Amino acid sequence: MALQLFIGNKNYSSWSMRPWVLMTELGLPFDETLVRLDFSEGSAFRSTVGRINPAVRVPVLVDDGFAVWDTLAITEYLHEAFPQAGVWPAAARDRARARSLCAEMHSGFSALRTHCPMNIEARLPDAGARAAAREDVARDLARIEAMWSEALQASGGPMLFGAFSAADAFYAPVCARIRGYALPVSATVQAYIERVFALKSVRRWEAEALLERDFIAEDEPYRTRRD
Ligand SMILES: N[C@@H](CCC(=O)N[C@@H](CS)C(=O)NCC(=O)O)C(=O)O
Structure with a gap:
């Protein structure tokens, strides 16, 4: 099992933060790929994320070429893959x-x-x-x-x-x-x-969000979509 997590900008991407924090805190092994939250036609986001997730959203977890998207589905996939890791409470x-x-x-x-x-x-x-x-x-x-x-x-x-x-x-x-x-x-x-x-x-x-210094203007699609 080789896990790769595709995420957006750490400063802004609240959905990406969830599985990243979950996996990091529990010590689950993964590589990360950060794709800038630029949703414009022809952007790297559309081509890179669109290739692995038909919904064209991050986060996406890829396990040996198999993609799982949406935070809830990713969480359940991790729970099944690592039942002892404590993804969910024991009781x-x-x-x-x-x-x-x-x-x-x-x-x-x-x-x-x-x-x-x-x-x-x-x-x-x-x-x-x-x-x-x-x-x-x-x-x-x-x-x-x-x-x-x-x-x-x-x-x-x-x-x-x-x-x-x-x-x-x-x-x-x-x-x-x-x-x-x-x-x-x-x-x-x-x-x-x-x-x-x-x-x-x-x-x-x-710390990594603060180092990014990749500011997205208020009128760019990411900021106007507000999430
Ligand atoms: N329900 C999704 C939401 C994911 C989501 O909306 N991600 C944002 C970035 S934080 C995104 O990729 N948006 C792309 C778009 O709106 O086109 C989840 O739980 O993963």
């Missing part, structure tokens, strides 16, 4: 709950994603204050508060289900958004965010 109900949380992330939080797109290197408290004043963003934040507080209380922490799992990887980009936009959160949530940023995988992703 069946925790596993079900962790899957529910990841699915909720995958299909939800559109206001937070739209108004606070991930941008690791930026500190945007004014944009954050404007976003937090919106009812839809406030609703997303309230759901995050409730979800993380309940999970941390039930597990005892330090991660959502005790030990690190895919649930923490799925919410790592949300931690980056809350921090970057200085969104108002409780002390419990703030402390969890700090623990996520202390994970070796997240530290590495952040």
Whole structure:
């Protein structure tokens, strides 16, 4: 098994961050290929990613030539390939709950994603204050508060289900958004965010995002699509 993970810019690509953090934190072996988030006709993104993923999106995991795309499918593929690695929590109900949380992330939080797109290197408290004043963003934040507080209380922490799992990887980009936009959160949530940023995988992703210095203009398709 030779795994290759195709990702977008580390500064911006929240979906890419999830499997990368998951695999890195769990010590799963893989090579990475970073493709700039330039969706224009004839771009390297379209030709490179389009060749392996008909949906033309990152992340894509390629295992000896076999491509798996979409974060949820990649996560399940890794769980099946490395059943002992701890992709999901060990207990069946925790596993079900962790899957529910990841699915909720995958299909939800559109206001937070739209108004606070991930941008690791930026500190945007004014944009954050404007976003937090919106009812839809406030609703997303309230759901995050409730979800993380309940999970941390039930597990005892330090991660959502005790030990690190895919649930923490799925919410790592949300931690980056809350921090970057200085969104108002409780002390419990703030402390969890700090623990996520202390994970070796997240530290590495952040350091590499800061080194990138490949800024994508606000009006380029990636930024206007807001994800
Ligand atoms: N549901 C997909 C979302 C992936 C996604 O939207 N990735 C963005 C980059 S972060 C992308 O490749 N967008 C290409 C496009 O919009 O054309 C997943 O979970 O992997």
